[in-house]
Amino acid sequence: MSIMKNVTVGEFIVESQNNFPGSTGELSKILSAIKLASKILSHQINKAGLAKEILGSVGKENTQGEDQQKLDVFANDTFINALSARGVICGVASEENRSFIAFNDNVNNDAKYVVLIDPLDGSSNIDVNVSVGTIFSVYKRQSKKGQPVEMKDFLQSGNCQVASGYIIYGSSTMLVYTTGSGVNGFTFDPSIGVFFLSHPNMKIPKEGKLYSVNEGNFAEFCPAIREYIKFCQSEDLSTNKRKYNSRYIGSLVADFQRNLIKGGIYLYPSNLSHPNGKLRLTYECAPLAFIAEQAGGRAISKDKRVMEIPPSELHQRVPFFVGSKYMIDHLEEILASER
Numbered sequence: 001m002s003i004m005k006n007v008t009v010g011e012f013i014v015e016s017q018n019n020f021p022g023s024t025g026e027l028s029k030i031l032s033a034i035k036l037a038s039k040i041l042s043h044q045i046n047k048a049g050l051a052k053e054i055l056g057s058v059g060k061e062n063t064q065g066e067d068q069q070k071l072d073v074f075a076n077d078t079f080i081n082a083l084s085a086r087g088v089i090c091g092v093a094s095e096e097n098r099s100f101i102a103f104n105d106n107v108n109n110d111a112k113y114v115v116l117i118d119p120l121d122g123s124s125n126i127d128v129n130v131s132v133g134t135i136f137s138v139y140k141r142q143s144k145k146g147q148p149v150e151m152k153d154f155l156q157s158g159n160c161q162v163a164s165g166y167i168i169y170g171s172s173t174m175l176v177y178t179t180g181s182g183v184n185g186f187t188f189d190p191s192i193g194v195f196f197l198s199h200p201n202m203k204i205p206k207e208g209k210l211y212s213v214n215e216g217n218f219a220e221f222c223p224a225i226r227e228y229i230k231f232c233q234s235e236d237l238s239t240n241k242r243k244y245n246s247r248y249i250g251s252l253v254a255d256f257q258r259n260l261i262k263g264g265i266y267l268y269p270s271n272l273s274h275p276n277g278k279l280r281l282t283y284e285c286a287p288l289a290f291i292a293e294q295a296g297g298r299a300i301s302k303d304k305r306v307m308e309i310p311p312s313e314l315h316q317r318v319p320f321f322v323g324s325k326y327m328i329d330h331l332e333e334i335l336a337s338e339r
Helices: 010-018 026-046 070-084 122-128 215-220 223-233 254-260 283-293 325-338
Strands: 055-060 066-068 091-096 113-121 132-140 161-169 175-177 184-187 193-197 209-213 264-268 297-301 320-323
Touching: 010 026, 010 184, 010 193, 026 070, 026 113, 026 161, 026 175, 026 184, 055 070, 066 070, 066 091, 066 122, 066 132, 066 297, 070 091, 070 113, 070 161, 070 209, 091 283, 113 223, 113 283, 122 132, 132 254, 161 254, 161 283, 175 193, 175 215, 175 223, 175 254, 175 283, 184 264, 215 223, 223 264, 223 325, 254 264, 254 283, 264 325
Parallel strands: 091 113, 209 264
Antiparallel strands: 055 066, 113 132, 132 161, 161 175, 175 184, 184 193, 264 320, 297 320
């Protein structure tokens, strides 16, 4: 596909569809809904320091037992409303809701896609002006068309994804997504309200210089993870410097974005507090794994590819390791030695 100067995300999607015979435009409408909701959310995030009423907790926990932020609720409602209005998906599952939401009407029941979404990942960082994000994935439904959506439509392995992506709300707002033909990034121009192609054909370096992990949990990690972190911290005798530098923001999308561009590895292993891991397979790990692999990287959980794990429940948690190929390869060798 030829890359034009100042191409918008809408133009890019249309041109991409021309490469897929039989495409009927549903995916374009889904991405358009996500794009619209992200613009609304970006506006709210950018004025968070001035509009105090949108900051802080709502005073209750979400389905995961975490303090729900006011912007979590706003983001969740915004994305669900935008997606339901297009008539192209039959249901949505959100990290903020206990179960999926079926769009049970004559139009949406005929739709062939479902969306899973983490509307505002890292929302607790809003109060301190740290980058946050939205993560999403799109699947074809498995249930019968014309009927209400079912749980099995959402419990599909990452290999079944039609598309996945994320929006990062930072110094600029950026949309990154894949449909299985590479990864492309679009930066939002708020002066005219348009996403422009800024990062075509994104590739993660095969070897990086950064590792990202919450080292405050070091004592709770298994011996193999502690060994890998010590390896990262060890001296490279050829340069007399540490092999890798530590960079950890604590906002998943921001850490992933940095490593995607610069090369590196992100680790969120299981620990004593979260024996099954903390990150959600369906809302966070599988979508980012799809992007990582399409960009030339890898994503694993314990002893297998994240993309191969069949979810057993909507909010299933798993250990998550993603990043540059050679760094994941080495981690995998260390993990295998412990089994």
